[in-house]
Amino acid sequence: MIREEFRVLCVDLGTGKGSIKLLDGRNLVAGGSGLAALLYDRFANNDLSWDDAAQPLIFAIGPLTGCFPLMSKTVCAFRSAYHHQYTESHAGGRLAHALRFADLDALVITGRAWRLSCLVVGGRHLEVRDVDFMRGLEADASGKLLRRMFARGPGHRSILRIGPAGEIGSAMACINVDSYRHFGRMGGGAVMGVKNLKGIVVQGDGDFAGPAGSAYAKVFKEVYGQATSTDMMRKYYNLGTAANLQGLNDLQSLPWNNLQKTCDPAIAGITGEAFADETLLRNGACSGCPVGCIHVGYVREKTLKDNRYHYHQVAYDYEPIFAAGTMLGVTRPFDVLRILDVMDKVCLDAMSGGVALAWATEASEQGLVSEKETVVPLKFGDAAAYQQAAEYLGRGINDFYRLLGMGTLRAAAAYGGGEFACVLGQEMAGYATGELFFAAQTLGFRHSHLDTGAYSYDQKNARRDVEPAVDFLIADEPGRVFLTSMVACLFARSVYTDTRLAECLAAVGFDTLAGSIPEVAAYVRRLRWQARIATGFDPDALTIPKRFYDVRTWKGPVSREYLDVLKQEYGRRIMELAAAGSGADGPRSNEGS
Template identity: 45%
Template sequence: MWINDVRVLHIDLTNRKVRLEHRPDLKDWIGGTGAASKLFEELQGHEIPAGDDKSPIIFATGPLNGVLPLMTKVVSIYRSPYTGDWGESHAGGRLGMVMAYAGIDLLVITGKSERPVYLVIGPHSVEFKDARHLWGLDVFTTGRLIRLHEKRASGRRSILRIGPAAERGVKFAGVNVDTFRHFGRLGLGTLMGMKNLKAIVVVGDDSTHFGVNPEYTKFYKEIYDLVVGSDLLHKYHDLGTPQNVLPLNSIKSLPTKNMQKTQFEYAENISGEYFADNLLVRKIACSGCQVGCIHVGLLREQFGPEHEYKYTQVSYDHELIFALGSMLETKTAEEVLKLIDQVERLGLDAISSGVALAWTTEALERGIISEKDTGIKLQWGDTERYLEALQMLAYRVNDFWHLLGEGTMAAAREYGGEDFAAVLGQEMAGYATGPVYYVSQAMGVRHSHLDTAGYSFDQKATEYTPEAALEYIISEDRRRVVLTSLVSCLFARGLYTWDRVKKGLSIIGYEKQAEEAEEIGDEIRRLRWKLKVAMGYDPDNVKIPKRYFETETFRGKPDPEFTNKLIKMYASHIKELIK
């Protein structure tokens, strides 16, 4: 465990070799994002193409995983097949806790298996198991069969698996973690598919111990009481992130109809309130979390004439509701659940899939592409057609769907329609608050809205200038990269202030890291940007598609002069940072 040692497990799929390495020096990078970034550099991941067998996949926990509430995430770092540069995804579920109980702080996977395999990793063993019978199966069937055959440590294991989209090389295929969580967005699932790695089972049936410390007990209770007894995290437990739908809609910030609008006529039908009142069946928490932000809805579908029904439990959140709801003008929550369920089974990234279909629908309307290209006529709000289209996207059934599987902008460059592609580095997240959010996602190191919270600045800033915006972006990036090195859930960003972060580090013996936390945050930022630029990213080439300047937001229609100035200032900061 991080407190006493740092254990790095290396697995070579090509030669089926396993090596355990002790790396206490990685504590200098705290853990999580920081330590994985340093290891990625050492492995020369930035010099190896994403599709190369040697390209590494790194999973990292952090020193506070399982030690304090909401320190629940695992960070994965890799070279993204989607962008060709920095790939970083975070996932919850059981994985962080299970890795700790398996005695693994970082897991490195390289090579390519000769045939499909899945890994079973325990405290003292690694097994390579034949996965040919699983290849081609959907995410849920794969999980069910693995649970059937791998009986060990039920409840203390984590199962990662990919679906057909990843096997076929869709560039934004994700990795399902414990059914309801994911490593999404930048194509980690695609890399696993390239390596013929269908699944990873981590078994945590050992124990861990870091000594008795009265200060720790007192501090844990302080944090716990804030989690369960204050309003800091109430939103996430009550309605969850779908609580955002109606407020964003009311301030013209809910992306709708491929960003043609920012208000959706049927927003109440797909709101967090509607889901909770009519479809919510349970809430789930990641291991080590008291919040329970994973909201699961009941999808009930008739399959026979004599009132024969099947039911499926589907997790939902704001990003999925936006991408497969308002962005496609899906009018009911039940239909949104159908689309989410299809995305999950196929192993696609939900945000990218929804945005890609929105672009496709508009491109068909405009005559830029035809039904001959798509093989299907898509219309806003036509859920049954969108269900078919998702299948075609995952299986890459023809040239058009193959290209769309490279990303929305890849298809737009080939067919036309770049001006209305809702892409900010990758397909946009569910906020149309204004130019600071647009720039912060387009120029973020992993193109994530959560890393710098530009959407928050758009809504709350009193001094709304490019200079103030850049200062805010840098400050949040520094703070949040330390949180993702611990590894904290970013929903706890209001809970874990700098003072509490430093106290948590000090209590486990990381006094030096506590004293230098801000400086370490800047070093991690510098390293990530250096590696991203080394892989070909050029901050001077960032462009915001025309659509974003045409559509009303909370801040009105974005001012091109303001936006371009912020882009140039941000690019200058990146270049200065990595000198």
């Protein structure tokens, strides 16, 4: 089963043909994030715009996918429609295992189909089929059709699709993965849209031999036990990340009403317990995960068309609840799910969409925009209005919503209100924990709260000391980068320490990689930042809107001076790291493995 070379399927949508390429570099970049950066360097052209047909859309998995629990993510890498720079997004579902059973380490898609199409790949076949009749269809309807159209064969099957948001090129468009997971941030759906790609079906129609030997069985049993029989992962199965709502509200770190406040007594109606008691239908899990952190709620509605009741299943987590709930002043679980249901159908990233609509609401209150722009009057707490507005944003029904879909700051530049745009590189994640998080998310590689542990550092450290805070960010990143090169679920980072990962890699035969984790992690970090910088990343060009300086947390008011110096120093260190690695060959090559 051990293969030092990466097996990559490269597909040109313009010709409808593909080929397998074998690529060296396993002991340089591991897989996942590292492999995606390696492939981007090989296939991308930084002189072309993000939406040029030649630019690649990359999906990559890791060396332990299919071998150990919670190695369940896939990295999607591309040049972003949002900031036009190299980025990546992560999603679970069945995709990672489908790629593994198709005997692929990565899928690279270039070109543009002549008509709206669906790409179907497996271990022994490739097809680009015209699906122009699906234009404008929402994600749920598209998923049903694709399941019927491509039902052949046994094995693991994963279905990706975009909705109207991706078709119009919205920078907030996500890619729906197997109904309940998403490549959510940075506009991956727009990249599929400009390629005329409505869907991707990966059929894992092959098999692979499992690792042999007692060492593998022993390590697997220990990892499985930690994931299922200890408290390490219990939070994620029980209430899930929705449990964070009450705690962050208590810490004065939960954004409410476009971050005009960081706590509210109304939290009682929208806690993780409230969602579980009122809306929870079932738990689900990604392929290869024994935990089941996917919490699926339901909404029931009576349709005017047939005067019958229908119910929809809607997955929820902490950050979608923050974005479609507290950020909008919506405090009833079923109302939050109804807003999320609309965003799922149009394939709009819930976090970006919710934060953008929060800005639009405050802009309406201040008279910067009117119903001429928003069509429906927006008011904090008005869930029905937000359902309509989410639809309008996802479909880009007028100039205002199309502009807002390209980013809140783009809309603010045209209409005013930039001082209360809650954007940290992209629309903020749901952690108003303080200065280090604000600086880290502004400059983070994915602008994700999981790029670093800054949100946790803020909750534990009241001192405003720049040097140790930035040292923490720099030291914290390589471990996360190596995990995303595996590609492990980051919820399992307490299970998959460097020591445990070395044991896992050695147990399946990747001895060289097992012995060079720190070096590989440092190399991949440099490689990713170099790709980002080559496409325009400049820490000095990113600003923090005034609203973040007005925030008050458990530590008191945010310090402008501390936040500015943190951002400046973190940006300097990132650029220094990337420059120091220029021309480096990496840890070790494959020769001699």
